[in-house]
Amino acid sequence: MARLKTYGFYLLVAVIVLQAVFPFYYAILTSLETGQAIFDINYLPAALDWSNYRSMLSSGVFGRQFLNSAVTASAVVVLSLVLATTAAYALARIRFRGRGLLLLTILSVSMFPQIAVLAGLFELIRAFGLFNSLWALVFSYMIFTLPFTVWVLTTFMRKLPVEIEEAAIMDGASALTIIWRVFLPLMWPAMVTTGLLAFIHAWNEFLFALTFLSTDTQRTVPVAIAMISGRSEFEIPWGNIMAASVVVTLPLVVLVLIFQRKIVSGLTAGAVKG
Amino acid sequence: MARVELQAVRKSFGTVDVIHGIDLDLASGEFVVFVGPSGCGKSTLLRMIAGLEDISGGELRIGGEKMNDVLPAKRGCAMVFQSYALYPHMTVRENMAFGLEQARLSKREIEERVTQSARMLQIDHLMDRKPKALSGGQRQRVAIGRAISRQPRVFLFDEPLSNLDAALRVDTRIEIAALHHRLHDTTMIYVTHDQVEAMTLADRIVVLNAGKVEQVGTPMDLYERPASRFVASFIGSPRMNLIEGATAEAMGAACVGIRPEHLHVAQDGPWAGKVVMAEALGSDTFLHVETAEAGRVVVRIPPGETPTPGTALHLAPDAARLHRFGADGAPLA
Numbered sequence: 001m002a003r004l005k006t007y008g009f010y011l012l013v014a015v016i017v018l019q020a021v022f023p024f025y026y027a028i029l030t031s032l033e034t035g036q037a038i039f040d041i042n043y044l045p046a047a048l049d050w051s052n053y054r055s056m057l058s059s060g061v062f063g064r065q066f067l068n069s070a071v072t073a074s075a076v077v078v079l080s081l082v083l084a085t086t087a088a089y090a091l092a093r094i095r096f097r098g099r100g101l102l103l104l105t106i107l108s109v110s111m112f113p114q115i116a117v118l119a120g121l122f123e124l125i126r127a128f129g130l131f132n133s134l135w136a137l138v139f140s141y142m143i144f145t146l147p148f149t150v151w152v153l154t155t156f157m158r159k160l161p162v163e164i165e166e167a168a169i170m171d172g173a174s175a176l177t178i179i180w181r182v183f184l185p186l187m188w189p190a191m192v193t194t195g196l197l198a199f200i201h202a203w204n205e206f207l208f209a210l211t212f213l214s215t216d217t218q219r220t221v222p223v224a225i226a227m228i229s230g231r232s233e234f235e236i237p238w239g240n241i242m243a244a245s246v247v248v249t250l251p252l253v254v255l256v257l258i259f260q261r262k263i264v265s266g267l268t269a270g271a272v273k274g
Numbered sequence: 275m276a277r278v279e280l281q282a283v284r285k286s287f288g289t290v291d292v293i294h295g296i297d298l299d300l301a302s303g304e305f306v307v308f309v310g311p312s313g314c315g316k317s318t319l320l321r322m323i324a325g326l327e328d329i330s331g332g333e334l335r336i337g338g339e340k341m342n343d344v345l346p347a348k349r350g351c352a353m354v355f356q357s358y359a360l361y362p363h364m365t366v367r368e369n370m371a372f373g374l375e376q377a378r379l380s381k382r383e384i385e386e387r388v389t390q391s392a393r394m395l396q397i398d399h400l401m402d403r404k405p406k407a408l409s410g411g412q413r414q415r416v417a418i419g420r421a422i423s424r425q426p427r428v429f430l431f432d433e434p435l436s437n438l439d440a441a442l443r444v445d446t447r448i449e450i451a452a453l454h455h456r457l458h459d460t461t462m463i464y465v466t467h468d469q470v471e472a473m474t475l476a477d478r479i480v481v482l483n484a485g486k487v488e489q490v491g492t493p494m495d496l497y498e499r500p501a502s503r504f505v506a507s508f509i510g511s512p513r514m515n516l517i518e519g520a521t522a523e524a525m526g527a528a529c530v531g532i533r534p535e536h537l538h539v540a541q542d543g544p545w546a547g548k549v550v551m552a553e554a555l556g557s558d559t560f561l562h563v564e565t566a567e568a569g570r571v572v573v574r575i576p577p578g579e580t581p582t583p584g585t586a587l588h589l590a591p592d593a594a595r596l597h598r599f600g601a602d603g604a605p606l607a
Contacts, residue, residue, distance in 0.1 A: 161357060161359065163355045163357050163359035164360075164361060166359065167360075167361070168361075169325075169326065169346050170324060170326070170346050170353045171372050171424070172345075173372075173376050185363040186362065186363060
């Protein structure tokens, strides 16, 4: 019985891993094949042909588009975290009228489906003169990343012992010094987690990037991949698409691998009693 | 070097008053303990002096200067928190230097002061450790060291020993007493609910109850001449026996108090009773006796033979040591 349970458990794990990893694995396989080989069903690498990657990277704009994505996502992360930590400090630590309502409002912003705000946002972006600029994306992505980062960081900051802050006040630290020298070092785990999620969101976003950008050189990678076309409208260049998909996935995998070690809890150990 | 004066100091949270107009005058270099039951406002009062709570009314002066609206760091106070409140991501050295950096002292001076206070507290071998690698007692020393290195005029302690275990608490208490001796011009204000700490450390004790000062005086003053029934029952362990009813009325009071050590077992004693429980502590034995005249009382007897529960005996109070209180809790002459 116990053995059955163990087998059952590992079977379930296997199914979950397969479901999560197989699409990516198949993308890698496909990216390494060319011509007719793409349409042969095989589950093990049959060929090792890098020509898809070569043609992707030498096409000229792809590198630029990759850079666009990187710049946009990084800017979103940095701006979100800066705004969210300062906002979280106020929301978690300063008592003011309407604080609860404000928090709920912030959270409710993230409820609207992207498509619902698209038209209005488009007008806004035109009015600001941001159309076809990466700032349009940074601006619009923050509508979705900020509620989340603010909410998570506020919850986290509430859990930090008040005495630490009071000790810093007694030591003569200003509010900004407290945030910068005392809270930030303690909030790393939360910042890394929320920052990573914001980055992934910004990196993968499609709808806004499709709407607010119009030229090839400004596009971000998800849109660029969708727009890769073959020599004729009857040909879909699967090989190139898959090669590009693999290339854009790698940064995310690398980021998660780097930061997963930093996502450790218990950083506040030793501050109070403990 | 700083006298601390409070004049009609009040604190209210919304419509609830927690501190009802307190007047105190603490001399420079004095060790004053605020003591009282939970919720009496002692910590709030300390935090108001520190500047962590606003003062709703009245005036606070430190060294003659009005401090009501002065920033906490500019009041010349340093505080030791109950939970230590060390910065967990900084080493002991950085913890102690943080406040000095904020005051923009020179690197050399910071180094000098930190080293000096670390040596004073014998934590100089822990300087590069983080708080999580320290024991509770060491953390508390670091917290005290951080406060000392700021060279405050007024030292504030908020129940600093509550998180330590019993043995360490006694050691640290003695160290704090020694510290006060060494920093004899620094005024120290210490909040506790533990009356042993209050009795042993204080030059003067301030007993607070429900946001009001019940009595201010030296430990022996409070012990021997409690100014109210509340102080009488709060100071001293075990508590003073308080007797109400016919026995008290016969003495012309609403309530009569007698400390356990001022009750004696005597053949011809006026109060007859039966032992309910005996606690032999080694140095003393406390008898809990149920009497008809005085209700349940505690008697302190010298160590030795301990009467078993159920033993009948007579008790005689030391008449000169009786405390008589009126119906309002105030002592009767």
